[in-house]
Amino acid sequence: MQSEIQRNKLKAILFFLSPSILGLLLFSLIPMVFSFLLSLTKWDGLTRWNLKAGIPNIVGFGNFKEILTDAEFWKVLGHTSYYIVLYIPLILIFSLLVANLLNMDFKGIVAYRVLFYIPVLTSWVAGALVWKWVLNPLYGPLNEMLRFIGIEGPGWLQDAKWAMPGIVLASIWKDMGFFGLIFLGALRGINIEYIDAARIDGANWWQRLMKITLPLISPAIFFVIVISIINSFQLFPQIMIMTEGGNAGPHGATQVMVERIYKYAFKYFKMGYAVAYSWLLFVIIFAFTMLQVKLQKRWVHYDE
Amino acid sequence: MKRIVNLAVTAMVMFIFVSTVTAGGKQEASGGGVEKVVTVDYMNFSGSGDRAKVLEQMKEIFENQNSGIRIKIKTVDFGSYFTLLQTRVAAGSAPDSYELNYENFIAYAKKNVLMDLDPLFKKSGFDTSSLNKNALKAFRTDGKQYGLPESYSTVLLFYNKDLFNRAGASYPTDNWTWSDEQRAAEKIRALGKNIFGISHPIQFWEFYKVVQQNGGSLLSKDGTKFTVDTPQNVETLKFMVDRVLKSNVMPSAKQNAGGDWNMFKSGRLGMIVTGVWAFHDFTRDCKFKWDIAVEPGNLKKATHFFANGIVINKDSTVAGAAFKWIKFMSASKEAAQIRVNADWEVPATTYPEIMADYNSKTPPANRKAVFDSLNYLVTPPVVEQAGEMTDILNLQLQAARDGDKSPAQALADAQKQLEEKIKLK
Numbered sequence: 265m266q267s268e269i270q271r272n273k274l275k276a277i278l279f280f281l282s283p284s285i286l287g288l289l290l291f292s293l294i295p296m297v298f299s300f301l302l303s304l305t306k307w308d309g310l311t312r313w314n315l316k317a318g319i320p321n322i323v324g325f326g327n328f329k330e331i332l333t334d335a336e337f338w339k340v341l342g343h344t345s346y347y348i349v350l351y352i353p354l355i356l357i358f359s360l361l362v363a364n365l366l367n368m369d370f371k372g373i374v375a376y377r378v379l380f381y382i383p384v385l386t387s388w389v390a391g392a393l394v395w396k397w398v399l400n401p402l403y404g405p406l407n408e409m410l411r412f413i414g415i416e417g418p419g420w421l422q423d424a425k426w427a428m429p430g431i432v433l434a435s436i437w438k439d440m441g442f443f444g445l446i447f448l449g450a451l452r453g454i455n456i457e458y459i460d461a462a463r464i465d466g467a468n469w470w471q472r473l474m475k476i477t478l479p480l481i482s483p484a485i486f487f488v489i490v491i492s493i494i495n496s497f498q499l500f501p502q503i504m505i506m507t508e509g510g511n512a513g514p515h516g517a518t519q520v521m522v523e524r525i526y527k528y529a530f531k532y533f534k535m536g537y538a539v540a541y542s543w544l545l546f547v548i549i550f551a552f553t554m555l556q557v558k559l560q561k562r563w564v565h566y567d568e
Numbered sequence: 569m570k571r572i573v574n575l576a577v578t579a580m581v582m583f584i585f586v587s588t589v590t591a592g593g594k595q596e597a598s599g600g601g602v603e604k605v606v607t608v609d610y611m612n613f614s615g616s617g618d619r620a621k622v623l624e625q626m627k628e629i630f631e632n633q634n635s636g637i638r639i640k641i642k643t644v645d646f647g648s649y650f651t652l653l654q655t656r657v658a659a660g661s662a663p664d665s666y667e668l669n670y671e672n673f674i675a676y677a678k679k680n681v682l683m684d685l686d687p688l689f690k691k692s693g694f695d696t697s698s699l700n701k702n703a704l705k706a707f708r709t710d711g712k713q714y715g716l717p718e719s720y721s722t723v724l725l726f727y728n729k730d731l732f733n734r735a736g737a738s739y740p741t742d743n744w745t746w747s748d749e750q751r752a753a754e755k756i757r758a759l760g761k762n763i764f765g766i767s768h769p770i771q772f773w774e775f776y777k778v779v780q781q782n783g784g785s786l787l788s789k790d791g792t793k794f795t796v797d798t799p800q801n802v803e804t805l806k807f808m809v810d811r812v813l814k815s816n817v818m819p820s821a822k823q824n825a826g827g828d829w830n831m832f833k834s835g836r837l838g839m840i841v842t843g844v845w846a847f848h849d850f851t852r853d854c855k856f857k858w859d860i861a862v863e864p865g866n867l868k869k870a871t872h873f874f875a876n877g878i879v880i881n882k883d884s885t886v887a888g889a890a891f892k893w894i895k896f897m898s899a900s901k902e903a904a905q906i907r908v909n910a911d912w913e914v915p916a917t918t919y920p921e922i923m924a925d926y927n928s929k930t931p932p933a934n935r936k937a938v939f940d941s942l943n944y945l946v947t948p949p950v951v952e953q954a955g956e957m958t959d960i961l962n963l964q965l966q967a968a969r970d971g972d973k974s975p976a977q978a979l980a981d982a983q984k985q986l987e988e989k990i991k992l993k
Contacts, residue, residue: 310679312660401822419822424972508966511959514821515966530651532956533675 302539309535327540362444380441392505395434424517450484609663613649622910662881664890678952682714683880703916707877715877716898717916721843729857744864753817756838765817766839767828770969780870787949797983805975860932862941869944
């Protein structure tokens with residue numbers, strides 16, 4: 265009797281879950297299995313094949329070996345690291361700043377919050393085109409401002425040394441509204457009594473920030489770091505739109521993993537290689553995220 | 569409970585069944601079978617934007633001439649065209665006929681997904697004499713004709729007459745060489761800090777041609793070895809790069825951040841090497857007199873063009889009708905005339921009256937240079953991994969252009985990478 269009820273319950277659960285399970289199977293799990301199979305082949309992305317006729321040109325882990333022994337992969341990884349090193353501190357500082365600004369209470373603050381969120385809603389195509397203009401060394405407002413204070417700005421997207429910082433600037437503008445909002449939520453969650461108590465005890469602004477505010481919003485900081493590192497590894501649209509004809513220039517200075525995957529798959533007709541590349545990307549992101557989850561115990565404080 | 573599950577499963581199966589059946593019903597006869605109407609899919613990129621109307625016009629005329637054939641046009645913008653096309657070809661749902669530019673044509677032909685048109689030529693007694701020979705040849709590989717040329721665009725030397733007059737330089741002629749061009753560029757550069765002599769992009773699609781102007785090449789004659797880093801080619805690249813870094817008659821990447829077309833249109837650029845697709849914009853936007861000339865050579869003349877062709881999917885079930893369509897688009901007088909009227913690239917045909925019509929349009933006054941430059945035509949190296957080769961070379965050429973590598977170093981690095989990564993026959 266008991267088991268009959270149990271079984272019926274299971275059936276009901278399965279029934280209600282079936283739309284999403286079906287979606288998961290069709291659009292995630294089956295493609296994942298297939299993509300892993302493809303990563304073991306030299307498929308060109310054009311020739312037709314099916315499982316019945318057999319998988320063409322199996323090379324085992326040859327693609328992975330080829331990628332890892334190619335200097336290009338490490339160069340590209342270096343570009344991504346450069347991006348992360350610049351992006352993470354800046355996005356933390358700017359989105360905390362945004363959160364603090366938006367945490368004030370005055371009439372019309374809601375309108376300000378919306379303003380800061382607009383870049384998040386803007387498509388990358390539009391945003392990147394605007395930034396291409398902002399960063400234009402001759403007519404762009406950024407170099408115009410620098411000129412005003414007596415500095416001749418670099419050719420942001422035309423100079424191999426400055427192209428990645430240029431991309432970082434655009435990304436900060438785009439993302440700080442989103443992360444700012446997350447920090448705003450965390451800041452609002454802080455019990456004002458802690459701050460007041462510290463103030464009475466004579467803690468100054470800096471001490472209150474370091475000892476109370478930051479530890480209390482550390483779960484939000486953790487979340488932001490995890491998400492933005494994942495996003496950094498997946499850097500793509502801004503590169504394709506902002507660099508010289510999407511060629512990740514100047515001379516390859518902004519080549520990153522997803523850009524390479526796209527080119528190998530759809531421009532160089534090396535689908536197997538591209539798929540192996542994306543599996544490596546997955547492994548890297550997974551490893552980084554796990555590492556952070558491990559490390560969080562040392563610095564993230566959860567309210568008990 | 570069980571019933572609900574059964575019902576849901578049945579509904580789903582029905583849904584999948586219905587969607588498959590409707591998707592597969594494309595070639596069915598319409599109506600009661602009085603006359604069988606065949607539908608031919610045609611996917612293209614060149615008809616996006618303003619040109620959609622023009623393409624529609626061509627389609628209408630074709631359908632009037634061929635009552636049994638309906639053309640289903642799908643136009644996709646260039647940016648996403650090749651991603652979508654590749655996916656459809658791989659999935660076995662390629663359109664019956666589709667557009668390919670020359671840069672992608674070789675890769676598709678070598679992957680064995682295109683229909684060999686020679687049997688269709690024979691069957692229909694197609695006379696190719698109305699087509700430009702060079703353009704036709706461009707879509708032939710491994711001894712088989714895999715596509716018909718639709719239109720092409722030659723690359724020429726455009727120049728600003730007003731700047732030439734101000735600088736006291738004589739206009740380019742067909743006999744010009746690099747040094748004539750350089751002298752004029754220097755005179756124009758001297759006119760002002762923000763006025764430049766020439767823009768000649770330092771990238772693969774120019775470089776493969778410019779090396780030939782200097783008697784060099786990127787591939788050995790038999791196509792088995794790369795010859796990128798020869799002293800001749802180093803000299804060629806040095807000539808191009810020196811114009812940026814030494815004499816600065818050509819703007820650097822930073823000086824050119826607004827784009828060389830804009831620089832030309834604003835009257836700050838004496839000469840620019842670009843294609844006939846600039847006619848439309850330059851006519852509309854230039855407030856000064858400009859004209860064109862065949863590009864100067866050094867040891868010899870060499871010019872190049874970009875061509876678009878139409879191919880038929882190898883597995884198309886309506887190949888006969890599709891061939892009629894691509895023949896119409898490629899070689900018919902009607903399509904050529906519409907093309908010329910709309911100033912939509914150059915039709916690949918040789919009809920004298922239509923070409924006379926094309927030549928009578930101004931500016932530029934010297935329109936015959938468009939065709940004269942075909943006499944010196946060179947084609948890019950035929951390599952299956954064309955896309956990858958292009959990117960490898962571009963990376964190194966840009967490094968040289970920006971002064972981050974010497975021309976010799978850049979070409980040596982390119983040679984090494986090409987040997988490692990590109991398979992030749």
